[in-house]
Amino acid sequence: KNEVEQSPQNLTAQEGEFITINCSYSVGISALHWLQQHPGGGIVSLFMLSSGKKKHGRLIATINIQEKHSSLHITASHPRDSAVYICAVPKYSGGGADGLTFGKGTHLIIQP
Amino acid sequence: EAQVTQNPRYLITVTGKKLTVTCSQNMNHEYMSWYRQDPGLGLRQIYYSMNVEVTDKGDVPEGYKVSRKEKRNFPLILESPSPNQTSLYFCASSGGRTGDYEQYFGPGTRLTVT
Numbered sequence: 001k002n003e004v005e006q007s008p009q010n011l012t013a014q015e016g017e018f019i020t021i022n023c024s025y026s027v028g029i030s031a032l033h034w035l036q037q038h039p040g041g042g043i044v045s046l047f048m049l050s051s052g053k054k055k056h057g058r059l060i061a062t063i064n065i066q067e068k069h070s071s072l073h074i075t076a077s078h079p080r081d082s083a084v085y086i087c088a089v090p091k092y093s094g095g096g097a098d099g100l101t102f103g104k105g106t107h108l109i110i111q112p
Numbered sequence: 113e114a115q116v117t118q119n120p121r122y123l124i125t126v127t128g129k130k131l132t133v134t135c136s137q138n139m140n141h142e143y144m145s146w147y148r149q150d151p152g153l154g155l156r157q158i159y160y161s162m163n164v165e166v167t168d169k170g171d172v173p174e175g176y177k178v179s180r181k182e183k184r185n186f187p188l189i190l191e192s193p194s195p196n197q198t199s200l201y202f203c204a205s206s207g208g209r210t211g212d213y214e215q216y217f218g219p220g221t222r223l224t225v226t
Contacts, residue, residue, distance in 0.1 A: 030211050043202060043217040086155070090211020098162055098210045099145050099170055102155040 002027040002089050006103035014111055019074035021106045023087030032070050033100065034061050035086040043086070046072075077110045084108070114139050118203050118218035125193055126226055133188045133221050135203030143206045143213070144186040145170070146178065148199040149220075155202070160210070161186055193225045 003026040013019055023032070031050040037043045047054050047061040049070070054061050058077075063070040074081055087103040116137045125131055137144065145160040147170075157170030161180040175197055177189040186205075190197060201221045206213040 033215060035215070035217075042219040043204075045214050045216070048214050088155075088215075090209070091157070097160075097168070098143060099157040099160045100155075100210055100215070101157075104152070104154040 002029065002091065002101045004087055004089055004101055004103040006087050006106055008106060009104065010107045010109075012109045012111065013077055015078060017077050017110075019077050019081070019108065019110075021072045021085050021087075021108070023070045023072070023103055025068050025070075025087075025089045027089075028065070028068070029089045031090070032063055033088040034070075034072050035088060035102075037084040037086060037105070039083070046085075074108075079110045079112050082109050114216065116203055116205055116216050116218040118201075118221050120221060121219060122222050124224045124226065127194055128192050131190050131193060131223075133190075133201060133203075133223070135186045135188065135218055136184050137186075137203075137205040137216065138184065139205065139207070139216065140183065141205035141207050141216070142183070143208060143210055144180070145204045145210065146176070146186070146188045147202045147204065148172065149202065150199050158188070158201075193223075195225050197223065198225050199223060 005024045007022045034047040049063050058075045060073040084105040086105045088100040091099045091101050119134045142163045146158040147155045149155045156172050159178040161167040203218040204215050
């Protein structure tokens with residue numbers, strides 16, 4: 001079973017700061033997901049990546065398959081980026097099970 | 113619009129009273145899952161389905177049942193709810209194996225069992 005560790009658990013920053021959230025996993029994977037959950041809200045998929053880097057607006061996700069590590073970066077952070085960011089990896093590793101294993105999330109607060 | 117819907121969004125019930133949380137997707141997805149989210153524990157999978165009539169247990173299936181009679185619907189059934197099933201529940205779907213395809217989540221159902 002894949003284990004997923006995220007850091008930091010909580011992060012408070014000032015508007016405009018560069019944010020980095022880290023995710024490590026224990027078993028090789030085909031793809032890694034970054035998810036966003038706003039307070040009281042649902043969960044949306046930000047990125048799914050299997051190698052290299054992806055960018056969407058001010059969000060950048062990178063992954064190093066060899067080191068089993070991914071990072072989510074937010075440039076020029078804004079109060080509306082305040083949310084919980086969750087890393088997730090596939091449960092299966094050659095087996096038949098399906099679904100995701102999740103990190104416990106990073107609670108990000110951006111202060112004006 | 114591609115979406116996953118859940119009903120109800122909020123539910124307060126009493127111990128032992130059977131309830132069903134519905135989940136429906138309009139994307140013709142084969143793969144669907146139910147997750148529960150608890151403080152300090154994060155999201156954990158309850159059940160999943162890879163197609164009509166194909167379902168299997170996730171990490172925390174005790175006390176839950178599911179069915180998949182139609183591709184679009186994947187209801188979660190609590191036959192005899194207990195207070196430890198108080199949680200935030202999410203349904204999700206994807207176009208293929210969950211690890212390889214983008215996940216679409218429902219808006220969540222907040223359940224309180226007293």
